[in-house]
Amino acid sequence: MKLASLKEGGRDGTLVVVDRSLTRGVKAAGIAPTLQAALDEWHAMAPRLNALSEALNAGEAEGAFDLDMATLAAPLPRAYEFVDGSAYLPHVERVRKARGAEVPESFYTDPLMYQATSAGFLGPRDPVVVSSEAFGIDLEAEVLVVTDDVPMGVTPAQAAGHIQLVGLVNDVSLRGLIPAELAKGFGFLQSKPRSALSPVFVTPDELGEAWRNEKLHLPMRTWINGAWFGEAECGVDMQFDFAQLVAHVAKTRPLTAGTLVGSGTIANQDTSKGASCLAEQRTVETLRDGKASTPFLSFGDTVRIDVTDNDGASIFGSIEQAIVKA
Known part of the structure; x- marks a missing residue:
């Protein structure tokens, strides 16, 4: 899976899952608000993030949006x-x-x-x-x-x-x-x-x-x-x-x-x-x-x-x- 952070939600950004083509994303707020939060509990969070990634790549993720690289902070x-x-x-x-x-x-x-x-x-x-x-x-x-x-x-x-x-x-x-x-x-x-x-x-x-x-x-x-x-x-x-x-x-x-x-x-x-x-x-x-x-x-x-x-x-x-x- 591919992970990024939007320039919103404070200094640590908002965690998003990104599709393989790097054109679509979906917020992972229901799983972890930031990438650091996901890494803190990685073994519990990774399977849930991966499921969201699979749904996004299949075109089935609710709330998916077109990705603009200019809106991304560092991951x-x-x-x-x-x-x-x-x-x-x-x-x-x-x-x-x-x-x-x-x-x-x-x-x-x-x-x-x-x-x-x-x-x-x-x-x-x-x-x-x-x-x-x-x-x-x-x-x-x-x-x-x-x-x-x-x-x-x-x-x-x-x-x-x-x-x-x-x-x-x-x-x-x-x-x-x-x-x-x-x-x-x-x-x-x-x-x-x-x-x-x-x-x-x-x-x-x-x-x-x-x-x-x-x-x-x-x-x-x-x-x-x-x-x-x-x-x-x-x-x-x-x-x-x-x-x-x-x-x-x-x-x-x-x-x-x-x-x-x-x-x-x-x-x-x-x-x-x-x-x-x-x-x-x-x-x-x-x-x-x-x-x-x-x-x-x-x-x-x-x-x-x-x-x-x-x-x-x-x-x-x-x-x-x-x-x-x-």
């Missing part, structure tokens, strides 16, 4: 926790090589992750508002998963059973602020503003064969100002699958239902497939040409992020955003 307008990884080692290897640094051996056996901003997510059509282009505005096209309650110390095999939803995220980064922050040795803060989520989250079973080994096996398609930018394969070159990432986060603490876990920028060894962030493209150019030629985003630029099935139909809906001056 989880705010979440208790968002942790983001860097599971695609080609990205890590290239970035470090460009600045003459070696990749520590631990990166190949222990996931690289950080605590991200979760107090508010941008909706799929909301603008990215930044005060200065000098900050180095960048997109990062990623896959994420949403968990139910995860006990502390789970194994990856156990963690797989706690992955309940899959979606996309534009993890907005301000590249010009990152070096000084990392130099302090205390991680990201100002360089990581609010991120945007895809219009809908879907249950793994909705993905069929595209979801296997706890990875999404489809290309991540990105456009900047309407021009093709990349279509890196999500299921290729992912060093750590989502079960491993969830287990890594839960090593020393339980995770609350509604925790989001990101993959990090999708990147492949094969650079002919383009990139999923500007920093990646600029690194490829630096290694190839001795300098970067692709600029970071400017005010007025637009970005689009999407994943389509084998028939070309959008699965999660697209993230489409303009870069706007504060």
Whole structure:
């Protein structure tokens, strides 16, 4: 099934079930008012939401309406926790090589992750508002998963059973602020503003064969100002699958239902497939040409992020955003 949130009913929106074509929706207020409320009691709520989904897809759901993406908030307008990884080692290897640094051996056996901003997510059509282009505005096209309650110390095999939803995220980064922050040795803060989520989250079973080994096996398609930018394969070159990432986060603490876990920028060894962030493209150019030629985003630029099935139909809906001056 596919789930979204309308921009109504307060900060956490109103939960709606969306059909497979992403054209029709129905409010789930009789089951759960918000997606967070559904996740809090997921094992009781999921069968009821699934029944509503089946009725909607069969054209039998009472109160169904035409879906307008502009009316959607992020599926989880705010979440208790968002942790983001860097599971695609080609990205890590290239970035470090460009600045003459070696990749520590631990990166190949222990996931690289950080605590991200979760107090508010941008909706799929909301603008990215930044005060200065000098900050180095960048997109990062990623896959994420949403968990139910995860006990502390789970194994990856156990963690797989706690992955309940899959979606996309534009993890907005301000590249010009990152070096000084990392130099302090205390991680990201100002360089990581609010991120945007895809219009809908879907249950793994909705993905069929595209979801296997706890990875999404489809290309991540990105456009900047309407021009093709990349279509890196999500299921290729992912060093750590989502079960491993969830287990890594839960090593020393339980995770609350509604925790989001990101993959990090999708990147492949094969650079002919383009990139999923500007920093990646600029690194490829630096290694190839001795300098970067692709600029970071400017005010007025637009970005689009999407994943389509084998028939070309959008699965999660697209993230489409303009870069706007504060």
